[in-house]
Amino acid sequence: MSWNKVAVVGAGLIKMGELFDQSYEQMASGAFEAAVASVDKGFEPNQVEAAFVATQRGTLWGQEGIGGNTIPTAIGLAGIPCTRIENACPSGSDAFRVGAMAVASGVHDVVLVIGVEKMRDKSSEEGLLSRAAAGHPIFTRGETAPVLFAPFATRHMYEFGTTREMLASVAVKNHYNGARDPYAHFQNEITVDDVLKSPSVCHPLHLLDCCPQTDGAAAVLLVSAERAREFTDKPVYVAGFGVATDHPYLHEKDSFTEIKVTRMASQRAYAMAGVGPGDIDCAEVHDCFTITEILDIEDLGFFEKGDGGRASLEGETSLTGRIPVNTSGGLLAKGHPIGATGVAQITECWWQLRGEAAERQVETRNGYALQHNAGGRGSGVAVVNILTNRTDAP
Amino acid sequence: MTVRVLGVGAAAPELRLRAADVGAAWGRAGRGEVAVCAPDEDTLTLAWLAADRALTAAGVEAGDVDALFWGTSRPPFAEGPSFAFLAASLSLAPTVGGLLCAGSAHAGMEAFAAGTDAVAAGSARIALVIASDALRPGPGTGFEARCGAGAGAFVLAVDGPISATIGTRVTRTRPFLDRYRGDGEVDNRDMYDPRLFREEIFLPVVRAVAEQLAAFDVRAWSLPDPDGRLGAVLARNVRATLTPSSTIYGAIGDAGAATALLGGIAALDAAGLVAIVGTGGGRTTGVLVDAEIPVPGAALTADAISGGRPAGYVEALRARGQLQPVGETIPMGVPPESAMFVRGADEMLGLLGGRCVDCGTISTPPSIHPHCINCGGPKLEPVALARHGRVHTFVVNQTMPAPFVAPLPIVVLDMDDGARLMLQAIGDGTDIEIGRKVELVLRKYAHERGVPVYGFKARATKEDAP
Numbered sequence: 001m002s003w004n005k006v007a008v009v010g011a012g013l014i015k016m017g018e019l020f021d022q023s024y025e026q027m028a029s030g031a032f033e034a035a036v037a038s039v040d041k042g043f044e045p046n047q048v049e050a051a052f053v054a055t056q057r058g059t060l061w062g063q064e065g066i067g068g069n070t071i072p073t074a075i076g077l078a079g080i081p082c083t084r085i086e087n088a089c090p091s092g093s094d095a096f097r098v099g100a101m102a103v104a105s106g107v108h109d110v111v112l113v114i115g116v117e118k119m120r121d122k123s124s125e126e127g128l129l130s131r132a133a134a135g136h137p138i139f140t141r142g143e144t145a146p147v148l149f150a151p152f153a154t155r156h157m158y159e160f161g162t163t164r165e166m167l168a169s170v171a172v173k174n175h176y177n178g179a180r181d182p183y184a185h186f187q188n189e190i191t192v193d194d195v196l197k198s199p200s201v202c203h204p205l206h207l208l209d210c211c212p213q214t215d216g217a218a219a220v221l222l223v224s225a226e227r228a229r230e231f232t233d234k235p236v237y238v239a240g241f242g243v244a245t246d247h248p249y250l251h252e253k254d255s256f257t258e259i260k261v262t263r264m265a266s267q268r269a270y271a272m273a274g275v276g277p278g279d280i281d282c283a284e285v286h287d288c289f290t291i292t293e294i295l296d297i298e299d300l301g302f303f304e305k306g307d308g309g310r311a312s313l314e315g316e317t318s319l320t321g322r323i324p325v326n327t328s329g330g331l332l333a334k335g336h337p338i339g340a341t342g343v344a345q346i347t348e349c350w351w352q353l354r355g356e357a358a359e360r361q362v363e364t365r366n367g368y369a370l371q372h373n374a375g376g377r378g379s380g381v382a383v384v385n386i387l388t389n390r391t392d393a394p
Numbered sequence: 395m396t397v398r399v400l401g402v403g404a405a406a407p408e409l410r411l412r413a414a415d416v417g418a419a420w421g422r423a424g425r426g427e428v429a430v431c432a433p434d435e436d437t438l439t440l441a442w443l444a445a446d447r448a449l450t451a452a453g454v455e456a457g458d459v460d461a462l463f464w465g466t467s468r469p470p471f472a473e474g475p476s477f478a479f480l481a482a483s484l485s486l487a488p489t490v491g492g493l494l495c496a497g498s499a500h501a502g503m504e505a506f507a508a509g510t511d512a513v514a515a516g517s518a519r520i521a522l523v524i525a526s527d528a529l530r531p532g533p534g535t536g537f538e539a540r541c542g543a544g545a546g547a548f549v550l551a552v553d554g555p556i557s558a559t560i561g562t563r564v565t566r567t568r569p570f571l572d573r574y575r576g577d578g579e580v581d582n583r584d585m586y587d588p589r590l591f592r593e594e595i596f597l598p599v600v601r602a603v604a605e606q607l608a609a610f611d612v613r614a615w616s617l618p619d620p621d622g623r624l625g626a627v628l629a630r631n632v633r634a635t636l637t638p639s640s641t642i643y644g645a646i647g648d649a650g651a652a653t654a655l656l657g658g659i660a661a662l663d664a665a666g667l668v669a670i671v672g673t674g675g676g677r678t679t680g681v682l683v684d685a686e687i688p689v690p691g692a693a694l695t696a697d698a699i700s701g702g703r704p705a706g707y708v709e710a711l712r713a714r715g716q717l718q719p720v721g722e723t724i725p726m727g728v729p730p731e732s733a734m735f736v737r738g739a740d741e742m743l744g745l746l747g748g749r750c751v752d753c754g755t756i757s758t759p760p761s762i763h764p765h766c767i768n769c770g771g772p773k774l775e776p777v778a779l780a781r782h783g784r785v786h787t788f789v790v791n792q793t794m795p796a797p798f799v800a801p802l803p804i805v806v807l808d809m810d811d812g813a814r815l816m817l818q819a820i821g822d823g824t825d826i827e828i829g830r831k832v833e834l835v836l837r838k839y840a841h842e843r844g845v846p847v848y849g850f851k852a853r854a855t856k857e858d859a860p
Binding site: 124126129131133135139147154155199 | 724725726727728734735742758759762767786787788789790791792793795796798806807814815816817823839840847849850
C-alpha cells in the first residue's frame with residue numbers, strides 16, 4: 001500500500017551548466033519560477049507556507065555558514081519558515097523527504113523544496129578538489145571525490161570481470177539522454193572510445209567516467225494529497241522513501257562491490273511504497289561516476305549483484321531498455337549541482353510520470369519512478385524516493 | 395660495565411641521483427650516484443626505518459627501550475618535538491630518556507658515545523642509538539653530487555646474547571670550519587679551498603684519531619671520505635685492508651651524520667674488531683667495536699640501502715624542496731596545530747586501533763570510535779595494529795591540487811590482525827594490485843605551515859613482486 005499522503009503539483013529547474021553569470025540567489029529564483037509556472041491550475045508564490053532548501057557546499061560559492069534565510073529573500077518570500085537540509089550528495093533527496101514529512105504531519109499544507117548549488121564560483125583547485133586536504137590528516141589525505149568510488153570499480157572489476165567498456169557504456173548512454181534534455185549541462189553524444197581515451201583522473205576512472213562540476217537549481221511544490229486537485233488533475237504522489245547510513249570512512253566498509261546504504265535505503269522505500277524493483281518504470285540514480293550507476297542498478301535490485309556492467313553494456317538501462325535509468329542524462333551529462341541534484345531528479349521523474357518527458361519519454365506501465373542519491377564521506381548516506389502517478393495505488 | 399650490541403639496522407631512500415645528471419646541469423663531469431629522499435622522506439622517517447630494523451634484528455620490543463639517542467645534522471624541527479615524534483612513531487615508552495644530538499655531521503658519533511655511556515653507567519638497560527641524515531647541498535656547489543641520505547641504528551644493552559662489545563673511544567676537537575650552515579640558512583656550504591681543507595684540517599685531525607685505533611688489530615674500518623679521495627688516503631695511512639664505509643659511500647653518497655655508523659654496521663657482518671671514525675663540526679671521534687660473531691642485522695645492510703628508482707636532477711631538487719611551485723597550495727582542513735593532532739598524536743604516530751571486547755573487531759582510530767563499527771559495543775581496548783597486510787582494493791589518484799603530486803596510490807588494506815585500513819601507498823602505483831602483500835612504514839603525509847605531518851604508508855614488499 002503506497003504512502004501517497006503528499007503530492008507533487010509543480011516541478012522545475014534551470015538549465016544546468018557553468019553559470020558564471022548567475023548568482024546563487026538568481027539560480028534559486030529561476031528554479032522557483034519554473035516550478036510555479038509548471039502548476040497546471042495556477043499557483044501564487046505566497047501560497048508557499050514553508051520551504052526546505054538543500055545546499056551541500058555553501059563554501060563553494062563563498063558564503064560560509066548559510067542557514068535557511070537566504071532563499072526566502074531570493075524568491076521574494078522573506079519571512080516564511082525555511083530550513084537548510086545538508087546531508088551530503090543526497091541533500092536534495094533528503095530535503096524532499098523532509099518536506100513531504102512536514103506536509104504529511106499536517107503542520108503545513110504547501111511546501112517548497114528547493115535545491116541550489118554553486119560549484120563553479122571557486123576554481124576547481126579551491127573547490128571540489130580541495131577536499132584532497134580535508135578531513136582526517138592521515139586516513140583521508142588525498143581523498144578527492146573519485147577516491148570515494150574508484151576503489152569500488154577496482155574491486156568490482158576484480159570480482160565480476162567488469163570492464164572499462166562496461167563502465168564507459170554508462171557514460172555513453174547518459175550523454176545520449178542528456179543530448180535530448182534541454183536542461184542538461186552536456187548536450188553532446190559521446191562514444192565508448194571517447195571515454196576510454198579520455199585522461200586518467202583516478203585509476204581506474206577516466207575523465208568521461210566522471211560527472212562535471214555544475215551550477216544549478218531545481219524546485220518542487222508539495223501539497224497534501226487531499227488538496228492536490230486544487231492545483232492539478234495530474235498529481236504525482238510520494239509513494240515511499242528511505243534513508244540509510246553507513247560508516248563514514250572507506251576503511252570501515254564491509255564490501256567494495258556494493259554501496260550498502262543504497263540497498264538499505266531502497267528496501268525501506270520499497271516497503272513503504274508497497275512495491276518492488278520490478279514495479280519501477282524508470283529511475284534517476286546517482287551516477288557521479290560510471291561505476292556508481294553500475295553499483296546502483298544492482299543495489300536497487302534492478303539487476304543481480306555483479307551483472308550491472310553487462311546490463312549497461314547491452315542497453316538494458318537505455319531509454320528503450322528493460323529499466324530506463326537516468327533518462328535526464330544523469331549526473332554524468334545533466335550535471336551534479338549537489339544540493340540541486342536530487343530535486344532535479346525528482347523533476348525528471350515527475351515529467352516521466354506525467355508523460356511530459358518529450359524525446360526521453362519512457363513507457364510507464366506500472367506508474368512508478370524511483371529517485372536515488374548516495375554520497376557523503378565513505379558513501380555513507382543514501383536516500384531513495386519513490387513517486388507514483390497512480391491514485392489507485394495498491 | 396660492558397656494553398653489548400644486540401642488533402643493528404640500516405636504511406636509505408630508494409631514489410638515486412646520478413652525479414652525471416647533476417654535473418650536466420652545471421657543465422661539469424660527474425661519476426657515481428647518491429641516495430636522495432623522496433618528498434615524503436626525511437631524517438625522521440629514515441631514522442624510524444633503521445631503528446625498526448635494528449629492534450627486529452635484536453629481538454627487542456620497542457616498549458623495553460629505556461633511552462633513545464638520535465644524531466642528525468637536520469632534525470625535522472630546528473626547534474621542536476623531533477625527538478618526541480621519533481619516540482612516539484617507534485612506540486617507545488613515554489618514560490624513554492636519552493637525547494637528540496645535532497649541529498654537525500659528528501652528531502651520529504655523539505649519539506653513539508652518549509648511548510654507550512648511558513648503558514655503561516647503568517642509567518639505561520637498553521639503549522637505541524640512531525644516526526640519520528639527508529644532506530641538502532646548495533645547488534651548483536662542488537660537493538652537491540656527493541650529498542646523500544641514509545640511517546643506521548644500534549641496539550645497545552648491558553646484557554643479552556653474545557654478539558659484540560663496545561671498546562676504546564678516542565676523540566679530538568679543533569675549531570675549524572667544515573661543511574656548515576649559518577643561522578637561518580637552509581643549504582649546506584663549504585667555503586674552504588680543497589687543498590687547505592685536506593692538508594691542514596681533515597688529514598691532521600682525522601689521522602690522529604685513526605692512528606690511535608690502528609694500534610689495535612682492526613679487521614674492518616669505517617672511515618670518512620668527504621670528497622671521494624680522502625677515504626682512500628686515510629686507509630693507506632692506517633694500513634686498512636677492509637673499508638666497508640667505501641661501499642656505503644659508493645651506494646648512497648655522503649649521508650652526513652649517518653655515514654660513520656652505517657660503515658660500522660656494514661663492517662659488523664663478521665667476527666673481528668671494527669673501527670668507526672666519524673668527523674664533522676670540528677670534532678672527530680673513533681670507537682672500536684669487538685664482534686665475537688656477526689652482529690644480527692649487519693648482513694642485511696647491503697639490501698637495506700640498495701637503490702630502487704632513478705631520479706632526475708629536477709625531481710631531486712623538487713624532493714629536497716629546492717624547486718618550489720609558485721602560487722598557493724590547498725591548506726589542510728585539520729592543521730597540525732589543531733586539537734585533533736593533540737588527541738590523535740599517539741594513535742596516528744603509533745598506529746593504534748580499538749579492539750572490541752565483545753566481538754573482536756578492530757575500529758581505527760580509537761579517538762573517533764567510542765563504539766565498535768561491527769557490533770556497536772562500547773567496550774574497546776587499544777591495540778597496536780599489525781604492520782603487514784594485503785591490498786583489498788586501490789586507486790591511483792591523478793588529479794589533485796598542489797601540494798599533492800600525482801600519481802598518488804591509495805590502498806584499502808586487510809591487515810594480518812583483521813583490521814582494515816586505508817592509507818597512501820609509496821611509489822607510482824605500478825607495483826600495487828589486489829592481493830599484493832604490503833608493509834607499513836613511517837612517511838611524511840604533509841608539510842603544513844613548516845610542520846611535518848607523519849603517518850604510516852603502505853609499501854609493496856619485495857618478496858611478493860607480481
